[in-house]
Amino acid sequence: MNIDRARITQMITLEISGLQALLDALAKRGYRVIGPKLRDQAIAYDDISSVRDLPAGWTDEQEGGHYRVTRRSDDALFGYAVGPHSWKRFLYPPIQQLWRARHKGSAVSVTPVPPSAERFAFFGVRACELHAIEIQDRVFMNGELADPHYKARRENAFVVAVNCGTAGGTCFCVSMNTGPGVKRGFDIALTELVEGGAHRFVVEAGSDKGREVLAALPQHAAKPEEIKAAEAVVAKTASSMGRAMKADDVREVLMRNLDNPRWDHVAERCMTCGNCTMVCPTCFCMTVEDSSDLEGLETSRSRRWDSCFTMDHSYVHGGSVRGSAKARYRQWLTHKLATWVDQFGTSGCVGCGRCITWCPVGIDITEEVAAIRNSESR
Amino acid sequence: MAPVTEKKAAVTVHDPMLPRVARVRKRQRDLADVWTLNLEMEDGELLKFAPGQFNMLTVFGVGEVPISISGDPAEDGGGLVHTIRAVGTASGALTRLGLGAAVGVRGPFGTSWPVEEAKGNDVVILAGGLGLAPLRPMIYSVLANRRHYGRVALLYGARSPEEILFRSELEQWRRRLDIELQVTVDHAETDWYGSVGVVTTLVPRATFDPHNTVAVVCGPEIMMRFGTAALRKAGVPDQSMYLSMERSMKCAVGLCGHCQLGSAFVCRDGPVFRSDQLGSLMTVKEL
Missing domain, CATH: 3.40.50.80 (Nucleotide-binding domain of ferredoxin-NADP reductase (FNR) module)
Known part of the structure; x- marks a missing residue:
């Protein structure tokens, strides 16, 4: 990791007690702190108030269609990759009411649901997830049509990032140039050091807000050997990625292969369940639903997450544009890796591996891209 | 001092997802299952539009659908004339609305026909x-x-x-x-x-x-x-x-993802496209 001098001189070290002080400081400032927690045998994001809420000593074992939490040999608090949740569920909740209309006689008045004033502190955001948030910023805060709900939650959020100390079996952030070290987009960044009974965090601020919070915590200036150890943690993680994808020309490869027979091959396995789109930290498709009370005096509209794997997604009267599993998988993959670039100037994939892990049949995005690529050279 | 009467704040909320209320002023049956509705905005706005654009129409409590504008751009209220075939829940409900019934309107959205470019041709x-x-x-x-x-x-x-x-x-x-x-x-x-x-x-x-x-x-x-x-x-x-082009649309502002055709959002980059811009998108099946 390439850290410049100025950043190094400002790095500090926190003990576990300092980490608790950080959680307290965030709560005291009115933040609702969300962080990783062991829940239903997965590491999920939930409300936390204490270091004891964090999954100390747990790690996750991830492969295509496979996720298990297992014990580590140490008490690391962040010794796993990413779980089924991403921060999108807080910035862009699965269901959001948009407006309510009151009907009195023939009069109708439509009132927008105001954006949430909730201030989140996200605790333990990974490098890939910071990139995912940055990508959703481009989707939802795109000029005059910015989404007021996303914007409010996003602008109020405080981000405590964590440099990854463990690469998951399905991780490929190095390929996507999105990790495992955090570079920008955080208020505070932590690197966890667990060695020989010592448990410390090398910490840096990424914003004035972050600096202000750190200033009051019990700490010492990070020692050169601690900074070196922190850099080694990221380097080790980078060298142990579970997967890789050649990403530089993937857009062109996919767009000239819209009729590749590999799409039929993947369609034989794909159940079009949409899990990949639900766990993806950047997928943003939504649908709207209108509802009414029994008397029709109040009606409302809500939006909720949708998936391009449903038949409804492309339904126009008479039928769905993408009726086959092949067409729906192709839409998802080409959008994520190719047309997304045209739309938002960035890939829609951050290499977190969730779509591989949580696919019930273990379809692997890196393998599918490689298969299409290799079919060209045959 | 006289009490300050609470003024209704004239907030110009720019929320593209918020429908404004219009009323059905005229309804005409064109075909067995096709009706043309002339709407009028409650706030009196005439809704300037360009030929080819569409509005999102809501039947409250039922749903919302994109409907192209079929009126005359030179006429007041031309942007609120819609010709609708009853094919689904919301479009069916629209065609059954009586005179004076409330309709939610968002729009107009999208690109337009080449009215100017065609001049001289x-x-x-x-x-x-x-x-x-x-x-x-x-x-x-x-x-x-x-x-x-x-x-x-x-x-x-x-x-x-x-x-x-x-x-x-x-x-x-x-x-x-x-x-x-x-x-x-x-x-x-x-x-x-x-x-x-x-x-x-x-x-x-x-x-x-x-x-x-x-x-x-x-x-x-x-x-x-x-x-x-x-x-x-x-x-x-x-x-x-x-x-x-016609695609499923839920937001009309390029956020819901439904109307994608290749890298285009049909709601925002269309619905009117120049044929050379679509290229192979028209020939690949189920894109």
């Missing part, structure tokens, strides 16, 4: 079925400024004589000597004296200079695919052909 208007409705504002504009255009051909195909939309207007247009109107139906009983066959068969019969023509095409996707092919065969380059 021959114009071929190729419409299939209900595709005539989104083209009607373009027809009004061309006829209102007739001298700016070369030859004008309106080629219209319907499934059967009973399915011919805007019949009385077509008859008015037929009486004009400055527009070539040809109508065909896919199938008919023996009492039909007009031509029978798909709309693309009208293209070779129409008079236009292919190198100096702007063609606009609207209808079912398969009709547009064969329609543009027929025009191409007649010598019209893809850069001079425009078509209006």
Whole structure:
């Protein structure tokens, strides 16, 4: 990791007690702190108030269609990759009411649901997830049509990032140039050091807000050997990625292969369940639903997450544009890796591996891209 | 001091997802399952629009659908005229609304027909079925400024004589000597004296200079695919052909993801596209 001098001189070290002080400081400032927690045998994001809420000593074992939490040999608090949740569920909740209309006689008045004033502190955001948030910023805060709900939650959020100390079996952030070290987009960044009974965090601020919070915590200036150890943690993680994808020309490869027979091959396995789109930290498709009370005096509209794997997604009267599993998988993959670039100037994939892990049949995005690529050279 | 009366704050909320309330002022049955509704905004706004654009219409408590505007852009309220086929829950509910009923309106959205670009050229208007409705504002504009255009051909195909939309207007247009109107139906009983066959068969019969023509095409996707092919065969380059795409839409502002066609959001980058911009997107199945 390439850290410049100025950043190094400002790095500090926190003990576990300092980490608790950080959680307290965030709560005291009115933040609702969300962080990783062991829940239903997965590491999920939930409300936390204490270091004891964090999954100390747990790690996750991830492969295509496979996720298990297992014990580590140490008490690391962040010794796993990413779980089924991403921060999108807080910035862009699965269901959001948009407006309510009151009907009195023939009069109708439509009132927008105001954006949430909730201030989140996200605790333990990974490098890939910071990139995912940055990508959703481009989707939802795109000029005059910015989404007021996303914007409010996003602008109020405080981000405590964590440099990854463990690469998951399905991780490929190095390929996507999105990790495992955090570079920008955080208020505070932590690197966890667990060695020989010592448990410390090398910490840096990424914003004035972050600096202000750190200033009051019990700490010492990070020692050169601690900074070196922190850099080694990221380097080790980078060298142990579970997967890789050649990403530089993937857009062109996919767009000239819209009729590749590999799409039929993947369609034989794909159940079009949409899990990949639900766990993806950047997928943003939504649908709207209108509802009414029994008397029709109040009606409302809500939006909720949708998936391009449903038949409804492309339904126009008479039928769905993408009726086959092949067409729906192709839409998802080409959008994520190719047309997304045209739309938002960035890939829609951050290499977190969730779509591989949580696919019930273990379809692997890196393998599918490689298969299409290799079919060209045959 | 006199008490300050609480003023209703005139907040200009710019929330593109928020419908404004309009009322049904006129409703007219065009076909067995097709109605034209004239709406009026409660706040009096006339909703300026460009031919080819669409609005999102809400029946409160039922749902919202994208409906193209079929009114005359030169008329007040032309942007609030919609021709709707009852095919789904929301479109069906729209056609059943009585006079004075409330409708939520968002819009207008999307790109428009090349009304300006076509000036100085021959114009071929190729419409299939209900595709005539989104083209009607373009027809009004061309006829209102007739001298700016070369030859004008309106080629219209319907499934059967009973399915011919805007019949009385077509008859008015037929009486004009400055527009070539040809109508065909896919199938008919023996009492039909007009031509029978798909709309693309009208293209070779129409008079236009292919190198100096702007063609606009609207209808079912398969009709547009064969329609543009027929025009191409007649010598019209893809850069001079425009078509209006239909996709599922939930937001109309490029956020919901439903209307994607390749890298385009049909709601925002369309619905009107120039044929050369679509390219292979029209020929890859189930894209």
